[in-house]
Amino acid sequence: MGSSVVVVLAERKRLRQLQEQLAALTPPPQRLVAIGAGETDVATVAELNxxxxxxxxxxxxxxxxxxxxxxxxxxxxxxxxxxxxxxxxxxxxxxxxxxxxxxxxxxxxxxxxxxVSAEGDDRVRALRNRLEEGNWLLLVESASGVEIPWTRLQEAKPKAVVRLSES
Known part of the structure; x- marks a missing residue:
């Protein structure tokens, strides 16, 4: 497993744009999961549940x-x-x-x-609170040895970027 981060975005339009931009990268992220209203339910994402x-x-x-x-x-x-x-x-x-x-x-x-309590429980709780406030989350997981595209993430003007794990 590689690194994984969660990007908090205020608008669904920005979520979609960032998701498409990241999917077009070479190599693309190993996993991209959009979470929020009308997207994947947070209860089905193991990293956030x-x-x-x-x-x-x-x-x-x-x-x-x-x-x-x-x-x-x-x-x-x-x-x-x-x-x-x-x-x-x-x-x-x-x-x-x-x-x-x-x-x-x-x-x-x-x-x-x-x-056993998970190491990132506080971060997960904060992300779930952001979701309840009406924001959208994008889980980005890169392959082992592949760097997260930080510049691309910052260009989307996220409310926050939370690192869940490192490779």
């Missing part, structure tokens, strides 16, 4: 916490040799322990994802 970011983080955490929890639960029942689930027999007892560990891993993925 903390809830969506948290959900994606939870899914990534679950991919390794769930199997780890299963094997940890299975191992625990073998190590301790407790007969907590004796009604299920020797194999069933270990399997239930593994399933309980699996559930713990799944719950842990939610707790871990919710406990």
């Amino acid at each position: 903390p809830a969506l970011t948290r959900q994606l983080r939870q899914r990534r955490m679950a991919t390794w916490l769930i199997p780890f929890g299963f094997f940890a639960g299975l191992t625990f029942t073998f190590i301790t040799d407790l007969d907590t689930f004796a009604f299920a027999g020797p194999i069933g007892s270990h399997l239930i322990g593994g399933l309980l560990g699996l559930g713990s891993g799944w719950m842990g993925s939610f707790a871990a994802a919710a406990s």
